[in-house]
Amino acid sequence: KGGTTATPTASPTAAATQTATASPAGTATGTAGATGEKTMEINVGLLVDLSGPTSDVGKDYAKGAELAFKYFNEKGIYTKDGVRVKINYVKRDYGYKPPKAEEFYREFRDRYNVIAIVGWGTADTESLSDRTAKDKIVYISASYSAKLVPKPFNFFPAPDYSTQACAAVTWMSQKKPGATVVLLYDHKIAYSKSPIPAIKAMAEKLGLKVVDVDLPLKADEASAEAAIREAMKYNPDFMWCGNTIGSCSLAARAAAKLGLNAVMIANVWGFDERFPELAAADVKGKVGGVSPWIWPEYAKDKPGYRETYEAAKMAGMKEDEVNLRVMQGFMNVWLLVKAISMVDSKTLKEKGGEALKEALESSCQGEPIKLGDITPEMRYCPGKHLPFTSSYIVVYGEDGEFHFEGPITPEGVDCVKATLEGS
Amino acid sequence: MPAGVFKETYLQQMAHLRYPIHVYSAIAALALLAALPFMAGPFIANKLAFYMVYLVAAIGLNITTGLAGQISLAHAALMGAGAYTAAWLTLHGINILAAIPAGALMAAAVGTLLSLPSFRLKGYYLAMASIAAQEILFYTYQRWVASDQYMPVNDDAKVLLGLELGEGKLLYYTTLALTLIAVWTAANIGRSSIGRAMKAVRDNDISAEIVGINVTRTKALAFAIGSFYAGLAGGLLALHLTAIDYDNFTLEQSIDFLAMVLVGGAGRIIWGSLLGLAAIMASQSMLEMVFEGNPMYKYLVLGAAIAYFVVKEPEGLIAVLRRVKEYFRLWPYSY
Amino acid sequence: MLEVNNIEVVYHPYILVLKGISISVPEKSIVAVLGPNGAGKTTLLKAVSGLIKLDRGRVTKGYISYMGEHIENRDPEDVSRRGIVYVVEGRRIFKELTVEENIEAVAYAWRDRNPDPDLVYKYFPRLRVRRTTRAGYLSGGEQQMLAIGLALLARPRLLLLDEPSLGLAPKIVSEVYDSIRRLHEEEGMTILLAEQNARKALEIADHGYIIENGKIVLEGPAEKLREDKDVKEFYLGMRGAESGSYRRAKWYRRKKRWV
Amino acid sequence: MGELGQLVSYIVAGSIMGVVYAALALGFNIVYRVSKSINFAHPALVLLSATVAYIAAVRAGLGLAAGTLAALAVGFAVSAATERLVARPLRGRPPIALIAATLGVYYVLKGVSMFVAGGSIPQASLLRSEFSLRAGPVTLSASDIAAIAAGAGIVAIVVALHRLTRLGVAMRAVAEDPYGAAAYGLPVKLLTMLSWGLAGAAGGLAAIAVALKANLSPILEVYVIKALAASLLAGLDTVAGIIVGGLVLGVTEQLVRFLEPYLRFGVIDFTGIHEAAAYMIMLLVLLVKPYGLFGTERIERV
Amino acid sequence: MFFAANAPRIEVSRFDYRALWEESSTYREKPHGKLEYILEVEGIRVEFGGIVAVDNAGFRLRPGEILAVIGPNGAGKTSLLNVVSGFYKPKSGRVVFEGRDITRLPPHARAKLGLARTFQHSELFKHMTVAENIMTGLEPWRRYSIVDAAFWTRRAQRWEEWAREKAERAIDLLELHEYRDQIVEGLPPGVQKRVDLARALAQDPKVVLMDEPMAGLSREEKEDLARAIVEVNETRGISFVLVEHDLEVVMDLCDNVVVMDSGRVIAEGPPHKVANDPRVIEAYIGG
Numbered sequence A: 001k002g003g004t005t006a007t008p009t010a011s012p013t014a015a016a017t018q019t020a021t022a023s024p025a026g027t028a029t030g031t032a033g034a035t036g037e038k039t040m041e042i043n044v045g046l047l048v049d050l051s052g053p054t055s056d057v058g059k060d061y062a063k064g065a066e067l068a069f070k071y072f073n074e075k076g077i078y079t080k081d082g083v084r085v086k087i088n089y090v091k092r093d094y095g096y097k098p099p100k101a102e103e104f105y106r107e108f109r110d111r112y113n114v115i116a117i118v119g120w121g122t123a124d125t126e127s128l129s130d131r132t133a134k135d136k137i138v139y140i141s142a143s144y145s146a147k148l149v150p151k152p153f154n155f156f157p158a159p160d161y162s163t164q165a166c167a168a169v170t171w172m173s174q175k176k177p178g179a180t181v182v183l184l185y186d187h188k189i190a191y192s193k194s195p196i197p198a199i200k201a202m203a204e205k206l207g208l209k210v211v212d213v214d215l216p217l218k219a220d221e222a223s224a225e226a227a228i229r230e231a232m233k234y235n236p237d238f239m240w241c242g243n244t245i246g247s248c249s250l251a252a253r254a255a256a257k258l259g260l261n262a263v264m265i266a267n268v269w270g271f272d273e274r275f276p277e278l279a280a281a282d283v284k285g286k287v288g289g290v291s292p293w294i295w296p297e298y299a300k301d302k303p304g305y306r307e308t309y310e311a312a313k314m315a316g317m318k319e320d321e322v323n324l325r326v327m328q329g330f331m332n333v334w335l336l337v338k339a340i341s342m343v344d345s346k347t348l349k350e351k352g353g354e355a356l357k358e359a360l361e362s363s364c365q366g367e368p369i370k371l372g373d374i375t376p377e378m379r380y381c382p383g384k385h386l387p388f389t390s391s392y393i394v395v396y397g398e399d400g401e402f403h404f405e406g407p408i409t410p411e412g413v414d415c416v417k418a419t420l421e422g423s
Numbered sequence B: 001m002p003a004g005v006f007k008e009t010y011l012q013q014m015a016h017l018r019y020p021i022h023v024y025s026a027i028a029a030l031a032l033l034a035a036l037p038f039m040a041g042p043f044i045a046n047k048l049a050f051y052m053v054y055l056v057a058a059i060g061l062n063i064t065t066g067l068a069g070q071i072s073l074a075h076a077a078l079m080g081a082g083a084y085t086a087a088w089l090t091l092h093g094i095n096i097l098a099a100i101p102a103g104a105l106m107a108a109a110v111g112t113l114l115s116l117p118s119f120r121l122k123g124y125y126l127a128m129a130s131i132a133a134q135e136i137l138f139y140t141y142q143r144w145v146a147s148d149q150y151m152p153v154n155d156d157a158k159v160l161l162g163l164e165l166g167e168g169k170l171l172y173y174t175t176l177a178l179t180l181i182a183v184w185t186a187a188n189i190g191r192s193s194i195g196r197a198m199k200a201v202r203d204n205d206i207s208a209e210i211v212g213i214n215v216t217r218t219k220a221l222a223f224a225i226g227s228f229y230a231g232l233a234g235g236l237l238a239l240h241l242t243a244i245d246y247d248n249f250t251l252e253q254s255i256d257f258l259a260m261v262l263v264g265g266a267g268r269i270i271w272g273s274l275l276g277l278a279a280i281m282a283s284q285s286m287l288e289m290v291f292e293g294n295p296m297y298k299y300l301v302l303g304a305a306i307a308y309f310v311v312k313e314p315e316g317l318i319a320v321l322r323r324v325k326e327y328f329r330l331w332p333y334s335y
Numbered sequence C: 001m002l003e004v005n006n007i008e009v010v011y012h013p014y015i016l017v018l019k020g021i022s023i024s025v026p027e028k029s030i031v032a033v034l035g036p037n038g039a040g041k042t043t044l045l046k047a048v049s050g051l052i053k054l055d056r057g058r059v060t061k062g063y064i065s066y067m068g069e070h071i072e073n074r075d076p077e078d079v080s081r082r083g084i085v086y087v088v089e090g091r092r093i094f095k096e097l098t099v100e101e102n103i104e105a106v107a108y109a110w111r112d113r114n115p116d117p118d119l120v121y122k123y124f125p126r127l128r129v130r131r132t133t134r135a136g137y138l139s140g141g142e143q144q145m146l147a148i149g150l151a152l153l154a155r156p157r158l159l160l161l162d163e164p165s166l167g168l169a170p171k172i173v174s175e176v177y178d179s180i181r182r183l184h185e186e187e188g189m190t191i192l193l194a195e196q197n198a199r200k201a202l203e204i205a206d207h208g209y210i211i212e213n214g215k216i217v218l219e220g221p222a223e224k225l226r227e228d229k230d231v232k233e234f235y236l237g238m239r240g241a242e243s244g245s246y247r248r249a250k251w252y253r254r255k256k257r258w259v
Numbered sequence D: 001m002g003e004l005g006q007l008v009s010y011i012v013a014g015s016i017m018g019v020v021y022a023a024l025a026l027g028f029n030i031v032y033r034v035s036k037s038i039n040f041a042h043p044a045l046v047l048l049s050a051t052v053a054y055i056a057a058v059r060a061g062l063g064l065a066a067g068t069l070a071a072l073a074v075g076f077a078v079s080a081a082t083e084r085l086v087a088r089p090l091r092g093r094p095p096i097a098l099i100a101a102t103l104g105v106y107y108v109l110k111g112v113s114m115f116v117a118g119g120s121i122p123q124a125s126l127l128r129s130e131f132s133l134r135a136g137p138v139t140l141s142a143s144d145i146a147a148i149a150a151g152a153g154i155v156a157i158v159v160a161l162h163r164l165t166r167l168g169v170a171m172r173a174v175a176e177d178p179y180g181a182a183a184y185g186l187p188v189k190l191l192t193m194l195s196w197g198l199a200g201a202a203g204g205l206a207a208i209a210v211a212l213k214a215n216l217s218p219i220l221e222v223y224v225i226k227a228l229a230a231s232l233l234a235g236l237d238t239v240a241g242i243i244v245g246g247l248v249l250g251v252t253e254q255l256v257r258f259l260e261p262y263l264r265f266g267v268i269d270f271t272g273i274h275e276a277a278a279y280m281i282m283l284l285v286l287l288v289k290p291y292g293l294f295g296t297e298r299i300e301r302v
Numbered sequence E: 001m002f003f004a005a006n007a008p009r010i011e012v013s014r015f016d017y018r019a020l021w022e023e024s025s026t027y028r029e030k031p032h033g034k035l036e037y038i039l040e041v042e043g044i045r046v047e048f049g050g051i052v053a054v055d056n057a058g059f060r061l062r063p064g065e066i067l068a069v070i071g072p073n074g075a076g077k078t079s080l081l082n083v084v085s086g087f088y089k090p091k092s093g094r095v096v097f098e099g100r101d102i103t104r105l106p107p108h109a110r111a112k113l114g115l116a117r118t119f120q121h122s123e124l125f126k127h128m129t130v131a132e133n134i135m136t137g138l139e140p141w142r143r144y145s146i147v148d149a150a151f152w153t154r155r156a157q158r159w160e161e162w163a164r165e166k167a168e169r170a171i172d173l174l175e176l177h178e179y180r181d182q183i184v185e186g187l188p189p190g191v192q193k194r195v196d197l198a199r200a201l202a203q204d205p206k207v208v209l210m211d212e213p214m215a216g217l218s219r220e221e222k223e224d225l226a227r228a229i230v231e232v233n234e235t236r237g238i239s240f241v242l243v244e245h246d247l248e249v250v251m252d253l254c255d256n257v258v259v260m261d262s263g264r265v266i267a268e269g270p271p272h273k274v275a276n277d278p279r280v281i282e283a284y285i286g287g
C-alpha cells in the first residue's frame, strides 16, 4: 500500500484548496510559503449520507465535519514537532448504502491513500472495521456502535449506543419502576438494532417490561401510525425510539394523534433541537432523547462549543444553524486533529494511520483527551475504545423547553458486553 | 454435394474467433488485461475487477432476457442468493473458491423457482411478476437472511495456499480468471442449439412449441442459466466485499442490470453486456466521482441515457459500434 | 375524384417501394389494383390514406390529389376526415372488443357526423346476431365484414379496400363481394380495391391496374384485362391447353417477367 | 381499547390507504387502456408531483389548493411529454423496450424531483393541522380526510369520464390496434397523448393524496409500486374496478400488520411482512388470475 | 434427390450418428408398411366458453396421402389442426398417430414423433437467419447437455455439424440458398412460407399439417410451394394435411378432401366427388 501512485486527477470538491490530490500519505512538501514553516499534507476520507434515509441528520453532520476541516486547516494543525499538517479531505455521499461505502472506501484507500476516514453509518463502519484494521486506517465514525468498541482502528468521542441506551433505561426505571417500555426500532437496520440487546439486559436487571415494535427508519406518516397503533396494544409507559429524528418525530406525531400517552425517549440521532418542530404536534412533556453532551445552544460560551461556533461563523453559517448534528461532525474531525497533534511528523509520515491510533490510545495511560468542555476526560484503551460512560437525558418539558437530566452512568450491567454477546 | 464441403467450414463459421484479426485482438486484449494491475495501479485494477463482477451478472440477464426474452427485474435479488450463500459458507469455513460455485448453484435453483410465472406470463405481466419476486426476496434478505443489515464474509476463507485472493492484485486475477470462464461458457451457450431454442422462445413461443421445443423447460433453463451467472457474480461479490449487505440487491440494481442489457444490446450476450456495463456502470462511477456520490446526477444522466438509447438505438450500443466499424472499414468512402 | 400522379414512396430509411405510379379513380367507379406479393398494392393504399406515416414511410415524389386537393403525406386522421377510409389488409378489427364496442369506438371518432350503427347491420346482417361476441372470436368472413362495416360509420366517399378476400372461403368471398357491389350501387361509394384474387376483383371492377415491383405494368378497363393473355396466364391461372395444374407445375419453371 | 376496537381502527386505516392506492393505481390503468403498456415512470411522476406540490404549498406558502393545482399541471405535462417523447416512438416495439425506456424516465423524474427540491427529497408534510375527528377507536386527522377526498375524487372523475363518454371504448380500440384505429379515423395521437396526460393528472392528484397520508419522502414511490398490485387485482384494463383493487390491497396490508405481533415464533419472525404483502398479492394474482377480477382476457390464436 | 435412400451419411469416428439419422429420418424403402392409417382423428370436440368450435369431427390419413380440409371460415379447421398438433386440448375425442394415442401429449412431444406443422400466418423466429430457423427445428433431437454446450465439447460440435447439414438439405430442397444467412424478418412472404416448410421438413416428419399455406401468395409462389409439397410427398412418402381455401390447389394436389361446416364434417372423399356434393356447394363454394 502506498507504493504506487494513483493517477492525479483534479478532484472536484467544492473548495479547490481543500481538494485532495492523489499523493502518498503524508507527503512532506518541505519548506513552503513565506513563513518558512515546515508543512505536510495528509488525505482524509469523509463518508456521509446526504441523500439516503439518514440524511435528515446526515446533512448537518456533514456540514459540521466540513467546517471543522476548513476551520482547523485555517487555524493550523501542528504535529508534536511543529510541522504544519494540511488535511485534504475527499467527500462522498453514500446514501446510507453499505456497499457504496465499501466502494468509496476502496477509492479512498487506493486512489487517495487516506490515513483516516471520518465515517457515518453503523453497518458500513462495522463491516469495514476489520479491513480498516488491516489497512491501518483510523476510522472515526458517527456510529457509536458497541461492536466498534473492541476494534483497534475505530474511535468516537462518546459512549457507545448501548451504554447511552442503558442510561435511558435507568432513567425510565427511576421515573416509574416496573414500567412497560415499547422499543420502536427498525428491525432490519444495524444502527437501530445495535443497543437492543443491552436495553433488554438492563431492563431485565431493573425489572422493566419491554416489547419490540418495528418502526422503519425510512418511516412515513402511515407506517409510523401503524407502529404506534401496534404499540398501543401494550399500553406502554415509555417508548424507546431507536431511529433517526425523521422517523422518531413521525412516531411522536402519530402517538399524539392516536392519543397514546407514553413518554418517548429517542436515541442520540433521534432527538435534537428540531424535534418539536418536525413532530408538528403537541408533544410537550412526552418526548425526550439521550445525549452524551450538552447541546451547543445551551453552552455557547464554554470551551469547545466556542470553537464550533467560531468555525460556523467562519463558514458563513448563522448561529442558530449550529445544532447538535453540526457539533457531532465537528467533534469527530476535532478528535482526528487532536490525534495529529499528538504525533510527530516523522512517525506520521512513516506509520500513517497507525501513528494516529497509537497517539489516541496513549490516552489510556497518559494524559486524557478532552474536546473542550463538550466531553469529559476521554481515555481510549487498546481493545476498549470507550472514552467515557455518562449520558444526559434531554426532556422536552411541559413548558416547551429542553431540560438536561443527568448525567447518568448506567450501572450493574456491562452494556457493551451485553450487546456484543446478544447479537 | 455441398453438404460435405460445408461441414468443414461450419464449425469455423461458428467459431468465436473467425479471422486472424480476431485472434490477434484477443491475444492483445488478454495481454493487456494481464499486465493491467502493474500499469494502472490498485485503484483502477480494483475498479475493473469490480466491474467484471457486474459483467458476469449482466451476461446472466442477457441470457434470460436478451436471448430467451424472459423479462426479469429480479436479477439483483438472484445475485443476492449467490452472494449470501457464498458468504454464509465462508462463515462455516468453506473456502471461497468452493463457496462461489455453490452460490451460483443456489441462485440457479432460486432462479428456476422464479421461472414459474414465466410459464404463463409474458411482457408486462412477467415484468411485474419479477418485480414482486424481487421485492419478496429483498424482504427475505432484509428480515431473515441477514437481519443485522450485513452478513460478514470470512476473510480467512479467502486464502488459498497462503495467497490472499481477496486482496490486491490477486483479487484482480482471480476475478479475471473466473470472468473469462464465465464469458467463454456464456458465448458457447449462445451459439449452441440451446441458445437457438431460447431465441426461438423469445421470438415466437407458440411456433417454438410446435416445432418441438419444450418451451416450459427452455424458459426454466433460461432462468436457471441466467441466475447461475447472477449467483456467480454474487459469489464474486463475496470475494470482493467484507460483508454482504441487502442494499446490493435492490430493485434499482435490477433496473440497472436491465438497462445494461438493453442499452448494450439484448441478445448479444457478450458484447452487448460489455457495452451496457461500460455505459451504465462506468458512467455511474464517473458521476459519483465528479459529484461526490450524489445520486441525483446518476438518475438524471443515466435515466436520460437509457431512455434515449432505447428509443433511438433499438439494437443497443452494439449497433453503434457496428456503424463505427463499418465507417472505418469503408473509410474514406461513405458507402 | 382521386388522382395519383407519378408517386414514389420510400420507407425508412431508404427503401424505395413505389417507383412512379399513377392511377386515377373516377367518381362512382370501382378500380382494382392487382399484382403479386410485395408489389406495392398495400403501400399504394397506405400512401393515399396517409397511413404510411405510421410505418415511417413518405411520398417523396409526385402527388396525390383528392377532389383537387393535395393529400400526400398528411395525417391519416386528416385524410379520413375528407371522406377516404381505408380498410386495412388482414381484417384489422379490434379483437378484444365486442362487435358493438368496435362500432362504438369507431363511432366515437365520427361523433360529430351522427354515425349510424344500423348501417353496418343493414349491409352485414350476420353481425347483428354476433353483437355481443368479442370480435376476435368471429369467423374470418364476419371479421372482414365488420372491418368494412366499421368503415361505413364514417360515411366515406372513397373506400379503400385491401385484399378483402384474403383467407376467406369461396362462398364468403362471394358474399363479401356482393356487399361491396351493393355499397357501390346503393350508397354510391367509389371504391379502390387491392387484390390478389384477380378473378373476383376484375368481375366487379370498372378499371384495373396491374402493379409489379412498384411499377404499373398493365392497365385498362376490366373486361379488356380479363381477356389479356398474360393476365390470364399469370393472374387467372389459365395456361392455354395445360390449364395450369399445380401437380404438373413442379417441372415447369417460368421466367418471363414484364419488367 | 379492546381487540375489536383495534381491529376496526386497522380496517379504517386500511380503507383510507385503499382509496389512496386506488388513486395511485389509476395512472397505470389509464395508460394500459390506451397503450397496452405499463408506465413504469409513474412512481417517479407521483414523487415529482408531490415534491412540486410541497414546494408550492409549503415552501412558497401558497397553500394546499395551489399545491394541488401545481401537482395536476406537472403530472399532466410530464406524462403527456413522456408519451410524446418516449412511448410514441416505441410504438410497435416489444414490451421490453417500453419497460426499459419508462424505467429510464423513472430515473430522470426521480432526479428532477431531487433537483427541484434542492438535492434530495425532503421529508415533510403537506398539511399542518391538529384538527382531528375521533369516533370510538377511530381517529381521522385533517390529512386523512383530505387524502380520502383527493383519492376518491380523482377516481370518481376518471370513472365518470369513461362512463359518460365513449372515450373508454375508443381508448381500448386505440390500445389494441393504433394502426387500424388511425385508418378508421380515430384521432390516435391526440387520444393517446390526452390519455397519458389524464393518467399523469390522476397521478398528480393521487400524489397529493398519498403525500397527505404518508408525508412527502423519498419512499413515496414505494406506495405507487405497491399500487400496481391494486391495478392487477382489479384488472389492468378496468377503471371502475380499481376501487375494489385498492381497498382490498389497503385492508389486507393493515390486517397483516394487525396479525404481525402474533406471527413471531422465535427464529421465524414475520415482523414487517406487511411490507411484502402487496407483492405477494401481486404474484398471487399474476399466477392465478393474471387478468384480474374485472379485466378482460386476451385473445390468442394461431 | 437429396433425401434419397442412398444419400451419403457422414461418417464420424467414435460417434454413432447412424442411430440419430435412423431415429429422425422417416425415409423407409416402403414407407409405413403395415399401418393402414398413419393419423386417425376421431370424434373431436372443442369448445371455447360455450362456443362449440369443433363438434365430433375427425379424419383419417393414409401414409403418403395428401388430405385437404376445407370449409367456410369459422368452420373449425384451424381448431381441428390445433388439436392434432396439441395446441388445443379437445373436450372429447382422440388423436392416434401411428397407432399410438397422443391426445394427451404436449405439442413439442408430438413434433418429436414426426408430426410437423406450418402456420396460417408467418410464425417464424423473425430475428434469426433462415439457416438458424431451420436448425431450431432440430432442437428436439439435440444430443448434448448444457454442460457440453457451455464448454463446447466435441460432442456438441459434432451434433451441430450434423444439424447444420440437415438444415442444408432442407435449404437445397426448397431452394433457399440465397437467403441462407439472411434474417427472416423482411423476407418476402412467399419465401417465409418456404422457410416455414423447410423448417418442418428438416425434421423428417411423417406428417405435415399445413394451415392455409397458399393464402396471400401469388400464383407463381403457389406453384413453387405446390412443387415442393408434391416432391417430398412423392420421393419421401410424407403425408400432408392441408387446410386451404384455394380450391384449385385442393383439386390439383389432394388425394382426399374433408369438408367441414360449423365444426362438423359434412362430406369427405376424392376431390371431384366432394366438389359436386350439393351440401358442399351450399355451405362452401356457393352458387
Ligand SMILES: Nc1ncnc2c1ncn2[C@@H]1O[C@H](COP(=O)(O)OP(=O)(O)OP(=O)(O)O)[C@@H](O)[C@H]1O
Pocket: C011, C012, C015, C017, C035, C036, C037, C038, C039, C040, C041, C042, C043, C044, C055, C056, C089, C196, E186, E189, E216
Ligand atoms: N414498413 C415497411 N418498411 C419497409 N419496407 C416495407 C414496409 N412495408 C412494406 N415494405 C416493403 O414494400 C414492398 C411492397 O409491400 P406491400 O405490402 O405494399 O405489397 P403488397 O402488394 O400489398 O403485397 P401483398 O400481396 O403481400 O399484400 C415489399 O417489398 C415490402 O417488403
Ligand SMILES: Nc1ncnc2c1ncn2[C@@H]1O[C@H](COP(=O)(O)OP(=O)(O)OP(=O)(O)O)[C@@H](O)[C@H]1O
Pocket: C136, C137, C138, C139, C140, C141, C167, C169, D300, D301, E048, E051, E052, E053, E071, E072, E073, E074, E075, E076, E077, E078, E079, E080
Ligand atoms: N382461442 C379461441 N378462443 C375462442 N374461440 C375460438 C378460439 N379459436 C377459435 N375460436 C372459435 O372457433 C371457431 C372455429 O375457428 P377456426 O379458427 O378453427 O376456424 P377456421 O375453420 O380455421 O376458419 P378460417 O378459415 O377463417 O381460418 C370460430 O368461431 C372461432 O371464433
Ligand SMILES: CC(C)C[C@H](N)C(=O)O
Pocket: A054, A057, A120, A121, A122, A123, A142, A143, A144, A145, A191, A244, A269
Ligand atoms: C443512523 C444514522 C444517524 C447514522 C448513525 N451514525 C449510525 O450509526 O448508523
Ligand SMILES: [Mg+2]
Pocket: C041, C042, C043, C089, C162, C163
Ligand atoms: Mg398487401
Ligand SMILES: [Mg+2]
Pocket: E077, E078, E079, E120, E211
Ligand atoms: Mg383457420
